[in-house]
Amino acid sequence: MAPGAADRVAIGVCVMEKKVFCSPMEQILERLRAFGEFEIIIFGDKVILEDPIEIWPKCDCLIAFCSSGFPLQKAQAYAALRRPFLVNELEPQYLLHDRRKVYEHLEKYGIPVPNYALVNREYPYQELDHFIEQEDFVEIHGKRFLKPFVEKPANGDDHRIMIYYPNSAGGGMKELFRKVGNRSSEFHPDVRRVRREGSYIYEEFMPTGGTDVKVYTVGPGYAHAEARKSPVVDGVVMRNPDGKEVCGFDLLRCDGRSYVCDVNGWSFVKNSYKYYDDAACIMRKIFLDAKAPHLSSTIPPTLPWKSKAPEGLTRQGSGIIGTFGQSEELRCVVVVIRHGDRTPKQKVKLKVTEEKLLNLMLKYNGGKPRAETKLKSAVQLQDLLDATRQLVPPTRSGQESDSDAEDLEHIEKLRQVKAVLEEGGHFSGIYRKVQLKPLKWIKVPEHNGDGEEDRPIEALMILKYGGVLTHAGRKQAEELGRFFRNNIYPGEGTGLLRLHSTYRHDLKIYSSDEGRVQMSAAAFAKGLLDLEGQLTPILVSLVSKDSSMLDGLEDASIEMDEAKARLHEIIISNAKAKNTNGSVEFPWMVDGA
Numbered sequence: 363m364a365p366g367a368a369d370r371v372a373i374g375v376c377v378m379e380k381k382v383f384c385s386p387m388e389q390i391l392e393r394l395r396a397f398g399e400f401e402i403i404i405f406g407d408k409v410i411l412e413d414p415i416e417i418w419p420k421c422d423c424l425i426a427f428c429s430s431g432f433p434l435q436k437a438q439a440y441a442a443l444r445r446p447f448l449v450n451e452l453e454p455q456y457l458l459h460d461r462r463k464v465y466e467h468l469e470k471y472g473i474p475v476p477n478y479a480l481v482n483r484e485y486p487y488q489e490l491d492h493f494i495e496q497e498d499f500v501e502i503h504g505k506r507f508l509k510p511f512v513e514k515p516a517n518g519d520d521h522r523i524m525i526y527y528p529n530s531a532g533g534g535m536k537e538l539f540r541k542v543g544n545r546s547s548e549f550h551p552d553v554r555r556v557r558r559e560g561s562y563i564y565e566e567f568m569p570t571g572g573t574d575v576k577v578y579t580v581g582p583g584y585a586h587a588e589a590r591k592s593p594v595v596d597g598v599v600m601r602n603p604d605g606k607e608v609c610g611f612d613l614l615r616c617d618g619r620s621y622v623c624d625v626n627g628w629s630f631v632k633n634s635y636k637y638y639d640d641a642a643c644i645m646r647k648i649f650l651d652a653k654a655p656h657l658s659s660t661i662p663p664t665l666p667w668k669s670k671a672p673e674g675l676t677r678q679g680s681g682i683i684g685t686f687g688q689s690e691e692l693r694c695v696v697v698v699i700r701h702g703d704r705t706p707k708q709k710v711k712l713k714v715t716e717e718k719l720l721n722l723m724l725k726y727n728g729g730k731p732r733a734e735t736k737l738k739s740a741v742q743l744q745d746l747l748d749a750t751r752q753l754v755p756p757t758r759s760g761q762e763s764d765s766d767a768e769d770l771e772h773i774e775k776l777r778q779v780k781a782v783l784e785e786g787g788h789f790s791g792i793y794r795k796v797q798l799k800p801l802k803w804i805k806v807p808e809h810n811g812d813g814e815e816d817r818p819i820e821a822l823m824i825l826k827y828g829g830v831l832t833h834a835g836r837k838q839a840e841e842l843g844r845f846f847r848n849n850i851y852p853g854e855g856t857g858l859l860r861l862h863s864t865y866r867h868d869l870k871i872y873s874s875d876e877g878r879v880q881m882s883a884a885a886f887a888k889g890l891l892d893l894e895g896q897l898t899p900i901l902v903s904l905v906s907k908d909s910s911m912l913d914g915l916e917d918a919s920i921e922m923d924e925a926k927a928r929l930h931e932i933i934i935s936n937a938k939a940k941n942t943n944g945s946v947e948f949p950w951m952v953d954g955a
Contacts, residue, residue: 371400373425374423374446375425394646396666405419423653460518464624468622468625476568481493482561498528509527516560524537526554528740531880537550573590587613701882711825719823720821731800734799747780750780779825796826797824799821802818802819805817831877835882841889846889869891869904873907874908875907885897
């Protein structure tokens, strides 16, 4: 039997009206009213902002949380005056305004956070002497963060978070921000330097497969989690059929572990009736334990309200999922795809004896005189370019004509190496690499005088360039991704995406470290997942680079030759396969391919 009006527990809602009258808050308050044990008192903006706390309504329990324009200090004074039971404490809410303090508290309680470092530029910190920025990394107090890395303002109310990408992936910066229209991020391809005004947290970028997790808690024993498309991928806000936005992140899943990367105040789950039911029941017990323990043990046999999910949906777990009613379901699809159309690959070979180049080889192979060296990163190629510039005169002189033909050919090849490395003005993208293979050695005394060691005196330099994915190649890969999305698996018109309701969790994309292959994979992902924007953020977020994918291929030469012959036959033929609906598909999709 519900208590009388005089016996009801008064719940004060000291929250800005914009938050009080949003649908999730109304759903929870409606359920609390339905128990018949509570009187819900909404303070309203005029009372909160204009009236003195002495005439604010009296209550037994207080719901108060900070949002834009909310006078937190005034709410604290009211709580000290009337001493209601606080659902969530007010003093710790100040911590949410400073990300540095949030991370300090997370670490204090042993909660994993991403690897990070602080750059403080305001009093009382001011530690500017410990910050170094180079082309592909920043270094803070000796801790180096290679691109991609994340830059977060220390000010928790500043939501402009930047992600800086390496030149090897195309460079540029992705800016994350509070949702504007249907976007939550923007890519800036020409921004390569970090911000220099204000204090920031720098942390390593954690690959999550394009999915972040938002966790909502009610009390210490209940959590509701939702997987969402990360704003890092393309910045387009993914909405459900009711138009509710899905964006933002708080918890990152990487390599089987969870890392907390942000902490919010009071926030709401949208359109989850199970969550509203659970939240109301838990909050009821919290309120009654605090102010009416004699009622706390009386659990209603049935909920005093009727939660009705939208038609066509069914509730399962803590969310709402679609139903298909299929007796059989595809479990997995594994696809091996070649890169798209590319420019011709070029190669320059020359034997080098110059000490600057031999020293460069030793620098990047760990000082091993007989070991091959591969130079591919922006830093390595810049070192090579600097050395080559010193070896090659900027213009041809009359003295060169006195050299023999072999010397002239060597100088011309070095000049060609220099020209290729200088192309584009910076080392953006992944289409140039150099191999240095030692050919001859001599014995020289060791530095400590205890013996002799090898010293290379000649090496073979091989510069490979070109092989860049063309515009047509990107279009091919993207169209193939769209085809897989919609047509590769018949039924329901959902293609491969009907494999699982959380398909982004199950999707894994691997690529070799060749630039054209990585970009093809990113373009395919763009089409498959219906993403927007440029490929660099998609590449970094969704494609796992694995240089070992090309290792060991010599053991499969027979099979590779057979596959190439079969592919050649398919490509040049006019054979076309038909799918189950009778429509004509790509010419290479024939039986047995």
